[in-house]
Amino acid sequence: MNVLFICSRNQWRSPTAEQLFRRYSSLAVRSAGTSRNAKKKVTPDLLHWADVICVMEQKHKDRLMAGYRRIIENKPLHVLHISDNYRYGDPALIALLEELVPSALGIG
Structure with a gap:
């Protein structure tokens, strides 16, 4: 399963x-951001690659729907509701991701 994780700047979340989810052998994972100054920006190619998309906030889903509706309208898209309050590798962020993502993806 190809999973794309999306936040704003592709910096922390x-x-x-x-x-974190690279350790699952059944998953291929990538990440991107919706902001124009993201480290790695969302592209049509990344969205085509993804089987499932997980966004951190509703605003990320809204941006994707506004710009890429035809690509993503038939793909599972999960809003994780994780606000921008964490740094890269933050233990609290990892705990949230471990709680939310496996059930969203139907794994573990």
């Missing part, structure tokens, strides 16, 4: 999720 989505890269933490990408790193």
Whole structure:
């Protein structure tokens, strides 16, 4: 399963999720950001690659729907409701991701 994690700047939340879920052999994971100054920006190619998309906040889903509706309208898209209060690798962020993502993806 190809999973794309998305936040705003691809700086803390989505890269933490990408790193964390790389350990699952059944998953291929990548991350990107919706902001124009993201480290790695969301692209049509990344969205086509993804089987499932996990966004950190509703605003990320809204941005994707506004710009890429035709690509993502038939893909599972999960809003994790994780606000921008964490740094990369923050133990509290990791705990939230471990709680929310496996059930969203139907794994573990």
